[in-house]
Amino acid sequence: MEVLFWVGCAASYDKRLQSIARAFSEIMEKASVDYAILGNKEKCTGDIARRMGDENLFQELAQANIKTLKEHEVKSIVTTCPHCFNMFKNEYPAFGGDFEVTHYTTFIYNLIREGRLKIPEKQKREIVTYHDPCYLGRQNGIFDAPRDILEMLGYEIVEMENSKEKSFCCGAGGGAMFETKQRGEKINTIRGEEALNTGACTTMTSCPFCLLMMEESIGSLNQTRGTNMASRDIAEVVNALTVKQ
Amino acid sequence: METVQRDTFWMISSNYKLMMYIFAGIAILVFLYGFYRRFRLWRRGVREKVRWNDVKTNLSYFYQTAIAQRKVKKDKLFGFMHRFTSYGFVILFIGTVLVAIDYDFKIPLLRGNFYLIYELVLDVFGVLFLIGLALAMVIRARKIRPRLRDGMADQAFLLLLLLIGMGGYIIEGIRISEMEISHAVWSPVGYGLSVLFQGHAIFSGASYPIWWLSHAVLAFILVAIIPYTKLFHFLTAPLNILFHPVKRTGNVEAPYNLEEMTEEERYDSLKIQGVNKISDFTNWQLLSTDACTECGRCDSQCPANNSGKPLAPRNIVTKIRDNMHHDEEVLSFISAEELQSCTTCGACVEACPVSINHIDLILSMRRGLIQNQVIEQEAENMLVRLEEQNNIFGKPWSDREDWSKGLNIPVLSDSKKVSDNQKKEGA
Numbered sequence: 238m239e240v241l242f243w244v245g246c247a248a249s250y251d252k253r254l255q256s257i258a259r260a261f262s263e264i265m266e267k268a269s270v271d272y273a274i275l276g277n278k279e280k281c282t283g284d285i286a287r288r289m290g291d292e293n294l295f296q297e298l299a300q301a302n303i304k305t306l307k308e309h310e311v312k313s314i315v316t317t318c319p320h321c322f323n324m325f326k327n328e329y330p331a332f333g334g335d336f337e338v339t340h341y342t343t344f345i346y347n348l349i350r351e352g353r354l355k356i357p358e359k360q361k362r363e364i365v366t367y368h369d370p371c372y373l374g375r376q377n378g379i380f381d382a383p384r385d386i387l388e389m390l391g392y393e394i395v396e397m398e399n400s401k402e403k404s405f406c407c408g409a410g411g412g413a414m415f416e417t418k419q420r421g422e423k424i425n426t427i428r429g430e431e432a433l434n435t436g437a438c439t440t441m442t443s444c445p446f447c448l449l450m451m452e453e454s455i456g457s458l459n460q461t462r463g464t465n466m467a468s469r470d471i472a473e474v475v476n477a478l479t480v481k482q
Numbered sequence: 483m484e485t486v487q488r489d490t491f492w493m494i495s496s497n498y499k500l501m502m503y504i505f506a507g508i509a510i511l512v513f514l515y516g517f518y519r520r521f522r523l524w525r526r527g528v529r530e531k532v533r534w535n536d537v538k539t540n541l542s543y544f545y546q547t548a549i550a551q552r553k554v555k556k557d558k559l560f561g562f563m564h565r566f567t568s569y570g571f572v573i574l575f576i577g578t579v580l581v582a583i584d585y586d587f588k589i590p591l592l593r594g595n596f597y598l599i600y601e602l603v604l605d606v607f608g609v610l611f612l613i614g615l616a617l618a619m620v621i622r623a624r625k626i627r628p629r630l631r632d633g634m635a636d637q638a639f640l641l642l643l644l645l646i647g648m649g650g651y652i653i654e655g656i657r658i659s660e661m662e663i664s665h666a667v668w669s670p671v672g673y674g675l676s677v678l679f680q681g682h683a684i685f686s687g688a689s690y691p692i693w694w695l696s697h698a699v700l701a702f703i704l705v706a707i708i709p710y711t712k713l714f715h716f717l718t719a720p721l722n723i724l725f726h727p728v729k730r731t732g733n734v735e736a737p738y739n740l741e742e743m744t745e746e747e748r749y750d751s752l753k754i755q756g757v758n759k760i761s762d763f764t765n766w767q768l769l770s771t772d773a774c775t776e777c778g779r780c781d782s783q784c785p786a787n788n789s790g791k792p793l794a795p796r797n798i799v800t801k802i803r804d805n806m807h808h809d810e811e812v813l814s815f816i817s818a819e820e821l822q823s824c825t826t827c828g829a830c831v832e833a834c835p836v837s838i839n840h841i842d843l844i845l846s847m848r849r850g851l852i853q854n855q856v857i858e859q860e861a862e863n864m865l866v867r868l869e870e871q872n873n874i875f876g877k878p879w880s881d882r883e884d885w886s887k888g889l890n891i892p893v894l895s896d897s898k899k900v901s902d903n904q905k906k907e908g909a
Contacts, residue, residue: 421790
């Protein structure tokens with residue numbers, strides 16, 4: 238096995254987000270990557286527990302996952318979720334979990350560069366905007382891989398008012414997605430407005446939580462503003478444009 | 483031929499000289515007490531040792547953040563303002579230290595060519611210092627940056643610094659005009675003023691000692707108030723940046739490791755590892771709050787703050803700082819709602835020019851909330867279901883791989899089987 242695909246809770250369970258998991262596994266299939274998933278043995282990485290303050294639950298989940306991964310002699314991991322990515326990259330090593338981890342945007346970028354994943358000849362496509370997930374961009378410095386993939390496919394990117402290091406949160410992180418009490422305005426509405434203000438056709442992103450938040454806010458803004466912006470994950474876009482060699 | 487050297491205490495009577503030394507002594511004592519007062523409070527925190535090995539690698543970060551001021555520079559206008567004032571301040575401070583070495587410690591430094599260059603450098607940086615201060619005062623007076631709070635005190639600090647800078651030039655100008663020094667052009671500003679001062683009684687040799695003493699007194703007032711005001715960041719910001727930089731916001735430091743603990747310790751860890759009161763923070767966390775200048779960059783970037791939620795990262799920092807002296811329950815001055823509103827996006831930490839880790843502070847206190855079972859019902863249910871079903875949605879753990887059914891996706895249910903199958907296929 239070349240790499241373990243860590244699916245994460247969001248893309249495993251959420252009906253809408255499962256399309257990210259399907260798209261990415263199809264991409265790996267097309268590029269003949271020898272991969273596997275942990276299936277039901279995979280547990281939440283504990284990101285949300287740790288950030289909500291439940292350190293013990295986080296550590297129990299982390300230890301269980303590290304044990305499972307070691308039992309299966311996993312060396313290399315690819316994730317579709319930037320939160321899972323961040324945990325493996327930055328927080329699991331303190332608990333003995335040293336794995337080589339890649340986010341799927343970097344992974345796809347490498348597959349294309351190595352010629353393993355064949356993309357169609359570059360042609361002019363629509364104008365899009367890219368929303369940097371906090372845990373991929375600002376917190377782990379990955380700004381270029383997702384943008385490069387889109388550009389290699391021929392998309393033109395217009396940046397939002399806040400992007401890269403200054404990217405504005407979608408509102409889902411740190412357990413905020415599960416706080417039901419509504420205080421103030423919704424954060425994703427602000428970001429949705431920024432996205433619509435670019436005039437682009439689509440908001441691209443590379444985090445399941447961001448996709449959910451952006452789709453929700455842009456969906457309702459489309460209603461009030463009469464616009465027609467779509468939200469898509471980069472894995473979905475790449476999968477739609479590639480075929481098996 | 484006239485020797486080129488600094489004539490310290492020109493025209494100053496022994497009474498004035500004595501007064502200066504007395505003021506200096508008082509100012510230094512007040513400063514030291516003020517420093518000790520905060521130092522003692524930091525020490526109440528959980529002790530976190532200085533990791534000297536890290537300090538070496540922190541040096542480049544220190545250069546970027548404290549010297550090149552990369553983060554301050556992101557706001558261009560402020561970048562100029564702050565670099566002018568800070569570089570000016572540091573150079574003028576070094577200049578003053580050199581005078582003390584030259585005169586008080588009788589080590590002749592300010593002589594000959596070195597003295598001429600010294601005069602020129604100080605004159606130039608003094609101008610930058612004053613321009614920076616004027617810029618800062620205009621920015622505040624005209625409310626050009628809404629993130630700044632209206633503070634009379636802030637304007638007063640700037641005015642104090644401005645008066646000290648201008649006073650220095652006035653006494654230099656009078657000295658040059660009275661002494662007719664041949665090398666005066668090396669102090670271009672002082673020289674220019676000396677020409678203007680000719681024939682004005684208020685800028686004559688007779689009034690010189692008054693100017694001189696007022697300059698000294700203002701400078702000593704500045705020294706004395708540093709550890710009691712936000713000017714303390716002159717010291718605490720570089721300290722925090724060097725010893726506790728935030729290089730990556732995505733990493734939460736492990737407060738403890740359950741695996742390395744006995745059952746008893748696990749029970750104790752619950753008591754000490756979340757922050758419930760001030761002394762539960764680490765000493766470096768407490769020091770970091772003293773580096774805050776209330777610039778508001780964090781608030782201006784915070785998604786919770788921008789969407790009208792009860793969280794303002796600056797308030798979190800200043801409330802910890804201002805309540806440090808009485809070791810009370812954190813919840814008596816920071817509400818659970820504030821802490822629960824954070825998305826941990828890291829925009830505040832990224833924006834902070836003095837390397838405060840707001841997320842780290844907030845998460846420490848969130849751990850405290852969980853210990854005290856201060857949590858909203860929905861969030862608690864979510865954590866309980868997460869523990870039972872190992873996923874954030876609380877759906878059955880055995881449904882996790884259902885999405886992959888029928889898609890021919892290899893599942894590592896037993897590693898040996900998978901790798902064996904692959905070997906067979908390969909063969």
